[in-house]
Amino acid sequence: MKKAKTSDLILLNRIKIAELTHSMRNFLTPTNSWNVGTNVDRYMNEFFAVPRPAKCGHLISNAKLVHHAATDDFKISGHQSCASVWACPHCSSKISESRKNSVEQLLDKHIKDFGNPADNHRDKINNSGIFLATLTLPHTLNQPLGDVLKVLQKAKKLFKQRGYFKSLKRNFLVGNVDSLEITYGKNGWHPHYHILLLMNTHTLLPNSKINLMSADYKKALFESWQKCVSDASDGMFQINKFGTDIRDGSFAAGYVSKWGLQHELTKGHVSKKGKQGSITPFQMLEPENKDKYKTLFREYYLATKGKSQLRASKGLWDLYGIDYNSDEEIIDILDDDEGYIVVMSISHKTYYKMLASATIPIFLAFCQNHSRAEIVRFLDDFA
Numbered sequence: 001m002k003k004a005k006t007s008d009l010i011l012l013n014r015i016k017i018a019e020l021t022h023s024m025r026n027f028l029t030p031t032n033s034w035n036v037g038t039n040v041d042r043y044m045n046e047f048f049a050v051p052r053p054a055k056c057g058h059l060i061s062n063a064k065l066v067h068h069a070a071t072d073d074f075k076i077s078g079h080q081s082c083a084s085v086w087a088c089p090h091c092s093s094k095i096s097e098s099r100k101n102s103v104e105q106l107l108d109k110h111i112k113d114f115g116n117p118a119d120n121h122r123d124k125i126n127n128s129g130i131f132l133a134t135l136t137l138p139h140t141l142n143q144p145l146g147d148v149l150k151v152l153q154k155a156k157k158l159f160k161q162r163g164y165f166k167s168l169k170r171n172f173l174v175g176n177v178d179s180l181e182i183t184y185g186k187n188g189w190h191p192h193y194h195i196l197l198l199m200n201t202h203t204l205l206p207n208s209k210i211n212l213m214s215a216d217y218k219k220a221l222f223e224s225w226q227k228c229v230s231d232a233s234d235g236m237f238q239i240n241k242f243g244t245d246i247r248d249g250s251f252a253a254g255y256v257s258k259w260g261l262q263h264e265l266t267k268g269h270v271s272k273k274g275k276q277g278s279i280t281p282f283q284m285l286e287p288e289n290k291d292k293y294k295t296l297f298r299e300y301y302l303a304t305k306g307k308s309q310l311r312a313s314k315g316l317w318d319l320y321g322i323d324y325n326s327d328e329e330i331i332d333i334l335d336d337d338e339g340y341i342v343v344m345s346i347s348h349k350t351y352y353k354m355l356a357s358a359t360i361p362i363f364l365a366f367c368q369n370h371s372r373a374e375i376v377r378f379l380d381d382f383a
Contacts, residue, residue, distance in 0.1 A: 013093075014361035020089040021057065022358055023285035027297045028054035028087065051301065056082035056090060063351040065367065065375070066340035074367040076346065076360065083331040086304040089282055091331055098330045099310050100259040102322055103177060103196070106312075107253055109320045110174070114201045122250050129172070129199030130249035131212050133221065135159070136192035137229050137237050145182070145189040145303040152191050155225070155232035164224035174198045175316035179259075180309055184296065185278030196252055198316075212246050221246060343372070346379060353382040 028051045061078040068074075082088050085095045107130065115128035135156060139148050156178070159165055165173075177196040182189065197212070211217060222244045229237050247255075281300050284293035317324040325333065354360050359382070367375055 011361060011365050014365075015358055017089045017093050018358035018361050019287060020282055020285040022356060023287060024088060024297075025054045025056070027285065027291075027294050028301060030054075051087075051305075053082040053084045053087040053091075053301070055080060056084070056088050057355055059348060059351060063346040063348065065343040065346060066337060067343050067367075068340045070339065072368065073340075074343075074364045075340070076351070076364070077335075077337050077340070079351075081331045081335055083328045085309050085327050086281075086307070087301045089285065091327075092282075094334055095327050095330050096259055098325070100256060102317070102324055103256050103259070103310075105322050106177070106198075106316070106320055107196075107256060109322070110198050111249075114199075125249035125253050127201070128249060129174075129197075129201040130252050131197040131199070132247045132252035132255055133195045133197060133212075134192060134245040134247075135195065135225055136190070136243055137233075137239055138243075139188050139190055141186070141188040143188055145191065145299055148189055149191050149303055149307075151229070151233045151237055152193070155228040155237075156193055158228040158232055159225060162224055162228065164220050168197065168199070172200045174200045175313040175319065177310065177312045177316070180307070182300065182304070183278040183280055184284070184293075184300075189300075190278060194255065196256070213248060218244075218246060343367075344375070347383065350379050350382040 030050055057079050059078050060080045063076055063078045066075060066077050081091055083091050083095070085092045107125075110130065111124055111128045113128075115124035117124075119127055135152075137148070137152055137155065175198050177198075179194045179196075180191065181194065182191045184190065212221075222239075222241070225244050226239050229239050229243065281297060283289075284297045284300075312324075354363055363378060366378055370378070
């Protein structure tokens with residue numbers, strides 16, 4: 001079977017992201033159930049109630065096709081971006097890719113500092129003090145995501161303040177990066193944390209070794225998290241043996257390399273069921289699901305609004321000399337029109353037709369290899 005070209009896969013991913021983003025806008029655009037009152041003009045009521053992600057891609061000025069000569073990149077300027085890493089597939093794909101690059105730089109520098117140059121690549125990763133811990137808690141079908149998240153976040157805060165983690169931090173923890181992930185399955189919402197642990201192997205005594213993979217360390221991790229979850233929920237949540245997990249450096253590096261919606265789409269993750277039939281929130285936006293998950297996705301949006309998806313321990317980025325930008329800063333940098341020149345204007349009607357039909361990625365790819373006259377004819381089909 002002939003493999004698809006990288007450029008073809010990139011275009012297919014962009015089309016899929018555009019389709020999912022269109023579904024997101026439909027899911028979050030207010031209906032009567034989202035109205036904030038009954039005695040206010042419906043149009044004004046719904047206009048002011050529209051969540052920011054639902055307006056992502058909407059025009060705030062005239063739409064223009066612009067081109068960057070040095071990079072030969074085409075894009076459309078004049079629209080707004082929401083910078084929601086949780087709710088918006090379009091913005092999330094950009095933010096996640098930037099985050100992945102930052103964390104990969106972090107791992108590379110840590111391996112360089114603490115890995116043995118004589119080791120092969122896999123051993124160098126595993127012997128440089130990198131581990132990936134996973135923390136989760138039990139959940140049932142009818143538990144609201146917001147309630148489960150509150151317990152999870154409170155438990156993680158307690159975990160960072162107590163024995164197991166404090167011992168690591170006091171002795172040989174350089175820093176950590178926490179990633180919050182959320183899926184949905186037969187037992188309801190499943191939020192969980194993945195925590196990258198970066199250890200200072202140089203602080204160990206001669207002939208000693210950190211082995212967080214040992215039975216004793218695994219037991220200590222489980223018991224610490226078990227107590228934190230119980231205390232955070234006043235005994236309502238009791239974890240089982242699946243509440244914690246710890247993996248070595250090579251697994252951690254592989255996990256980071258698979259971050260982001262672009263990778264999920266390339267690997268078919270969005271169209272496949274997860275473990276035990278679970279799905280990601282962006283899978284809820286698949287066109288074939290129609291309105292099946294609309295209420296759940298709205299719940300997810302409200303529960304995650306304003307929360308951090310990725311957080312590093314204080315000073316970690318600066319310690320390794322890595323520039324780190326907020327979600328909004330990443331989108332602002334990518335949306336910046338500096339160096340671009342205007343090719344032509346696009347009418348509101350044409351722009352919104354292409355936006356609704358997820359045609360903009362196809363149009364921008366078309367611009368790469370066609371003349372101005374051919375581009376005009378392409379746009380005329382949407383006039």
